[in-house]
Amino acid sequence: MSDSPLKIWRERDGTLLRLRLDRPKANIVDAAMIAALDEALAASQDDSAVLAVLLDHEGPHFSFGASVAEHVPDRCAAMLTSLHALVLRMVAYPVPILVAVRGQCLGGGLEVAIAGHLIFAAPDAKLGQPEIQLGVFAPAASCLLPERMPRGAAESLLFSGQPISGAEAYRLGLAHQVAENPEAAALAYFDAALAKHSPSSLRFAVRAARLGLGDRVKAKLAELERLYLTDLMATHDAVEGLTAFLEKRPVKWEAS
Template sequence: MADSALKVWRDRDGKLLRLRLSRPKANIVDAEMIAALSKALAEGSSDPHVKAVLIDHEGPHFSFGASVAEHMPDQCAAMLKGLHALVIAMVEYPVPILVSVRGQCLGGGLEVAMAGHMMFVTPDAKLGQPEIVLGVFAPAASCLLTERVPQVVAEDLLYSGRSVTGEEAVRLGLANAVADEPEAAALAWFDAGAAKHSASSLRFAVKAARLGFNERVKAKIAAVEDLYLNGLMATHDAVEGLNAFVEKRAALWEDR
């Protein structure tokens, strides 16, 4: 099955659900992409024979991030609700979600990638949360980064907006493995492990491994969503930063 945002098919005798972001080169994580991912994952979770999911992408880049237009005050509440529902569904997914990343994986794109269970990246991939550059912060990443890497590393990335290479991401613990062909590496991991296991037992193993983790992420996401919508978006600079990006000009910060 395919739609304008996502290609969906089964691999490995139906045991592996394949999802491919299919709007290169940016693969923007907008409402359409979020809905397509949410639908495909929901349908796959009900199949007891599925042992893993692999998310990859067409084009040179995994994703440039979320739609900036959908971050504007009149749309951001709906956008965050949809994105955060997707992130929670991925965090709570009953089988491992593998993510293959090439090129840029930024903002909302990295939030989606981090919501998966394992990430395979090229050495020169660029991963980052540049939201602070636009005068906002990354809600889901504020919850997910601190679960994947040390607090000091998470704060560096969230406050600076800088990107790290795939090699650095693996050293930091942000990604699992670096490979010139990350899709092939993810498939090799599946073939050597999950493919050979009982699908039923694997689901119990995933649930056991994520006890506590899921609950923490859900609670944090609810809190940061409220902070974003009722705190940040009431400030001058958040709206100014987004408008400046859309209008392709320098932001005029008033520090309020």
């Protein structure tokens, strides 16, 4: 196996950049995965030949989420900084990022997926933000989910920690298409909807569609990082939830 957690190649005469998470079955979004994704996107964003990116995954699951070990108090600042830089790069990316999802797409994995443009999901995929079950919250998802689906549905994902299916994500508008083979569906979309466009005009269309989104997300993320690092991580329950998970023991919330 390659040491890299990400496979990178080109298709469609170089016009489609393929990125594949390659640490199955969990495809954890840890520091190495974040760095690989950010580097690959940074290296290609000014390539005028690229019309789109397709992000998918090896193994049965898109991602179980971020590394819980990197969420503990002495490590979480670095983790949030790098993850949020990747999210902001994706939100502002100049061409469409298509995301193909099978299996579980949770936590930081879903944050990466929703920072892209169009999600193609298997009907039985599971998309969710389980952070609240560990006594913390998901800053990037708190910014992005209300931008991509009805606020009530977004808040339910954030408050409950319970996932929704790919079929439900499509019904709520979070997923663009539901398909048994999301990768094939995304490739078909590229061929039918994007491949014949002017590369420069497509970039203007993407910029126009997301005008203002990057500024809103950047401002809100800065405030949520402060809330997470300064306020949340000073509480007993946030540290207890993460520690209990890592120690594989029942959680003991502070009495209210």
